[in-house]
Amino acid sequence: MPQPKHVHALNIPVPEPDDLSPETRKYWEICREKLGMVPNVIAAYSFDDAKLNGFTTMYNEMMLGPSGLSKLEREMIAVAVSSVNRCYYCLTAHGAQVREISGDAELGEMLVMNYRAADLEPRHRAMLDFAVKLTERPHDILEEDRQALRDVGFSDHDIWDIGTVASFFNMSNRMAAAIDMMPNPDYHGMAR
Numbered sequence: 001m002p003q004p005k006h007v008h009a010l011n012i013p014v015p016e017p018d019d020l021s022p023e024t025r026k027y028w029e030i031c032r033e034k035l036g037m038v039p040n041v042i043a044a045y046s047f048d049d050a051k052l053n054g055f056t057t058m059y060n061e062m063m064l065g066p067s068g069l070s071k072l073e074r075e076m077i078a079v080a081v082s083s084v085n086r087c088y089y090c091l092t093a094h095g096a097q098v099r100e101i102s103g104d105a106e107l108g109e110m111l112v113m114n115y116r117a118a119d120l121e122p123r124h125r126a127m128l129d130f131a132v133k134l135t136e137r138p139h140d141i142l143e144e145d146r147q148a149l150r151d152v153g154f155s156d157h158d159i160w161d162i163g164t165v166a167s168f169f170n171m172s173n174r175m176a177a178a179i180d181m182m183p184n185p186d187y188h189g190m191a192r
Contacts, residue, residue: 085169095187
């Protein structure tokens with residue numbers, strides 16, 4: 001099992017595959033089977049099983065678990081938040097996911113550059129407006145912002161999920177910047 005290439009600039013080495021715990025090795029194998037690669041974010045966290053487990057448990061629950069939000073909507077939030085934060089890793093990785101899930105390369109690129117330029121339905125516009133406001137000015141979130149989401153069909157549980165995904169990617173973007181995490185080269189050519 002080859003080790004991922006440049007993952008980060010910190011002096012925290014990515015373990016060699018033979019040095020991974022059995023649980024982490026299995027996770028890497030699942031990634032390779034499903035994605036054809038080990039995402040560099042997984043490789044970066046692999047130096048510490050507890051940190052990797054915390055990250056992947058939260059990610060898998062928010063991005064893949066049951067929700068009133070579709071997988072595409074969650075990826076759209078990830079990209080809009082990452083655009084505000086200028087997170088190269090997440091814009092590359094999750095921009096590729098938006099392109100792949102939507103089948104619309106132009107949508108993926110617009111969300112990376114400026115979601116406001118995209119021709120979005122009112123539901124998605126309100127969702128991304130909320131996620132971006134929560135990213136830029138969380139202290140300005142008011143009941144009227146939550147009501148705007150209800151007005152386009154989101155439930156209170158959905159609003160929780162929008163907030164959770166936006167908050168997770170704000171944290172993830174900051175960790176990527178902190179360690180100079182680089183996206184896997186594979187993401188650049190996906191769904192183009």
